[in-house]
Amino acid sequence: MINEGNIIKIAGPVIVADGMRGTQMYEVVRVGEAKLIGEIIELEGDTATIQVYEETAGVKPGEKVESTGGPLSVELGPGVMGSIFDGIQRPLEVIKGISGDYIARGIDVDSIDKEKKWTFEPIAKVGDKVVGGDVLGQVQETSAVLQKIMVPPMIEGTIKSIAAKAEYTVLETIAEVETDDVIKEIQMLQKWPVRKGRPYKEKLDPDIPLITGQRAQDTFFCLAKGGAAAIPGPFGSGKTVTQQQLAKWADADIVVYIGCGERGNEMTEVLTEFPFLTDPKTGNPIMDRTVLIANTSNMPVAAREACVYTGITIAEYFRDQGYDVALMADSTSRWAEAMREISGRLEEMPGEEGYPAYLASRLAQFYERAGRVITLGQDPKESSVTVVGAVSPPGGDLSEPVTQNTLRICKVFWALDASLADKRHFPSINWLQSYSLYVESITNWWQENASDEWRANRDQAMVLLQKESELEEIVQLVGPDALPDSEQVVLETTRMLREDFLQQNAYDDVDTYCSPIKQAAMLATILKFHEAASAAVERGADVKEIAALTVKEDIARMKYIPEDEFEARVKEIQEKVVTQCAEV
């Protein structure tokens, strides 16, 4: 039933309308003469409170509010990949065609192109019994993505007809499924309400690492496929570069990047850079596997609230096709602030720091949509959605509610540190504060795929770094010369760990991505130096001479050795370490 109400109050992005009985919570409505897009967020008797996704200047009481009969949904199907959407899945390129360089109000556009024809290749056959999640056919959407066209969840029956291999639009029927009572026509286009997670069969434990090519993350604080990580950091600590590095290099099949209330120029950077970057594994352009959602800070605040849901629903759709998806949300603090702003306009009783009392549960609901799962369907696949959420704590104060509530949910914590950033130590991940609870479960993978000694080396390096922070205190008091030689060696080694291993240059062509094998070998080399230098000092060698060894420079330049030459060169360096330390 289509309802029509009248506006009675306007305050910023929140309006109140009466005559709305019969509408549902979270139903999408069109507001006023400009037909602005809004969503019902509160119902009381005859009146509905609506958050409007566009600027409300000029709207008057008495103007009409029309319901559309459905909740806020995203359109899923071929045409999603490689696009850049706003917070409510309107393609920005199409908006540009209509309203020019600035985004006008009330623009009604299709989320995905309804005219474009895609080559559909059937896989299922007439007479097959299918359930939700089963693959009917496939469409090569981009060079990197083969979209599986699935039976929508909740449908079960027998295929009565299926289209032959040919070109179809997303609205043309490509199959008919005879269920118990009716015959369902299935198109390539699916709609799914954003605030509801897409169903799966079972959740699995994450035990495969998400390799990002970033040494600090992969080796020390690894993220597992299907896990959730938080990156809190004050401004200027390199949060965005860290996120973008993950979007570029993470070994996921699909990347969904949400710019939530962030800078316009940063989204442009992603847009101009990604088409020219190639995936180190497949050689395809990275843009071909990326969906961008851009709701910059000056775009309407209510759409910012919705954009993370839009993003994760798209991520889940690809997960259901059997892909590993990585979702980056930059920044979840802006999302939380959008909730706070709307809550304030609703005059709700505020919780901590003005945030609504439901902040914690909303954050938890969002992060819980991450996970490694067994998908629906008779031929289930293992796939995952990994979520990396940036947090922007005001003043860098990690005790604020958004950071704290995020930490309660996320198992990986990459603490960015402004003082490291000041020293141009990038990525500025503080190795003493950060943690990962996945180390245990992914050790097997590393030992099998990179090095048998991975776990032992990693742990030893962590111990050394911890030791360094204790020694630093003493050095502050008495100077480095007062330390025993063995401890001075520790400081030499940890300096290497910090400068030559943890620091990684995102702007260097070689150093921007470091394979697991190279990571493990680099770490092993530094620890070999530690072992050899410690042995030399024990023999009575002068620690000053060790500090002056030329092999230290080779170690420092190790990160710039290209992957294909690395194996041979690292052997040389390791031999040099042994011989030079022995000669001291």
Added chain:
Amino acid sequence: MNADIKTREYTTVSEVSGPLMVVEGVEGVAYNEIVEIEAPTGEHRRGQVLEVKDDVAVVQVFEGTTDLNTLNTKVRFTGETAKIGVSRDMMGRIFDGTGKPIDGGPEIIPDKELDINGNPMNPASREFPAEFIQTGISTIDGMNTLVRGQKLPIFSGSGLPHNDLAAQIARQAKVVGSDDEFAVIFAAMGITHEEANFFMRDFERTGALEKVTVFMNLADDPAIERILTPKMALTTAEYMAFELGMHVLVILTDLSNYCEALREISAARDEVPGRRGYPGYMYTDLAGIYERAGRIAGKEGSITQMPILVMPQDDITHPIPDLTGYITEGQIVLSRDIHRKGIYPPVDVLPSLSRLMSGGIGDEKTRDDHSGVSDQLYSAYAEGRNLRDLVAVVGEDALTERDQSFLAFAQAFEDEFITQAKDEDRSIVETLDLGWKLLTILPKTELKRVKDEFIAKYYPE
């Protein structure tokens, strides 16, 4: 339509409180609509609708609510949101905070009437800013490079020479290898007459005045007017940049006063406050200002923003600098410690940052070694500064030779690289060569941030 206008005039003011006024019994009032107010004294003022509920409108009055009463104050709703008439002739003119000329010159004949709130720029239309702007200041050009279309604020403290620095940048800014001049739009919010005079004199002295457009809201002007000033300035900037094809540098000073005005209105409306009493939507509001900087693909002009804000108690975690830093593409931080040493400009390079630097430097833009030199100077200076703390405890003699060289470097860096005269315009090549000269103080093996090829090419023998 006359009848309509007539019926839209009311004398039904029911409440006046702080900067706000409540009008009852109104009909067809739009959110954010501009209202004209006639005070009982006959004086005309302007205001804007902040909230409408049924037939009640809450109006914020820009020129202050003094003299308004609930008896015979007349309120007329104009049916329009705030607009400014823009024209090429605005260059060289001075306006008040609401866009009226105050230099005694004629009224502007507008070429276009534009909504001052603008619309958000479509991220898909933006072009990534990547053209190096040479400011002639080593700490900025060398280490926190500014590019066309960037928003780079100066975080300062009271008593620091941020005005001198801003004036110097406005004077010296140019794109190397191009004759395009910057049109400067100067928007003052709540600054003193003295400060305003400083800028005006400086523009006059250097003959820059004819390419400057000034919007002036001084400390004794109504605080609420400040809400409009930056939007007026930026709407003008958008017109000049994207319709007239000019490169515009917008200087906004002082954003702290703008935020105070926001807080005042929020408090008067009994809103739930966020941190330190500032409204929860301050981030969104500030973004609406800062995000109007940028470049549009396929268009000639650009808007570069340099907002100045004075941090209360030099506290960078205060909500105003904090939220600003999350929106802008970096920040130039002035330091009281460095200022006390008599160094001008007192830029503390450690917390300063330009996020768009990497796109604007390198071969064909500045010089191929720029990124490496800059990184190396940063880390060496940071290390030198750390060692100063250590020296305070153990004395210089306890340091290793390596550490002593870093200490000497930090000193030389402050004396030669940071320090420059108020009219000294260093080219980027001079800045980078100076950097190399200072790096020779360190052992060559410590230059880990610079690639070998550049050491071979540029290391002074």
